[in-house]
Amino acid sequence: LPIHLPPLRQRREDITALADAFLARYAAEEGRPFLGFDAGAGALLEAYAWPGNVRQLQNVIRRIVVLHGGGAVTRAMLPPTITATGSAATTPAAAPSGECRTAIMPFREQERQIIEAALAAFDGNIPRAAAALELSPSTIYRKRQAWSDRSPG
Incomplete structure (x- = not known):
């Protein structure tokens, strides 16, 4: 039915x-x-x-x-x-230019901002941040490692 x-x-x-x-x-x-x-x-x-x-x-x-x-x-x-x-x-493409600059950014940057905001919200507790984002904690660990590998210095 x-x-x-x-x-x-x-x-x-x-x-x-x-x-x-x-x-x-x-x-x-x-x-x-x-x-x-x-x-x-x-x-x-x-x-x-x-x-x-x-x-x-x-x-x-x-x-x-x-x-x-x-x-x-x-x-x-x-x-x-x-x-x-x-x-x-x-x-979103029809949004005024000022709004579009903040709404449209590369996915990797959006992903990093969201993960970092979740980590800040949970005082760095990766398992809780991962649960809130519906991710595996290992995904957050892996992404943080990749971010540090890409950082100059």
């Missing part, structure tokens, strides 16, 4: 409820006191097209929990792809 479930962009009324549920789950897992979303952040979540569907929403919420200490989720905590205005929210 096939079940048709429309994409998240066609169920905008579900976005806030899903985001709240993911925030509560991940905040409890990490022991962080998040209070929900402020009006601006909630409106941006509902306006975004979510090309990655529910999985992308989950990843965005997990990233917020990992990178921030708690409180209400604000616009500043959201990734640049979501905070971009108008059609730029779905097509």
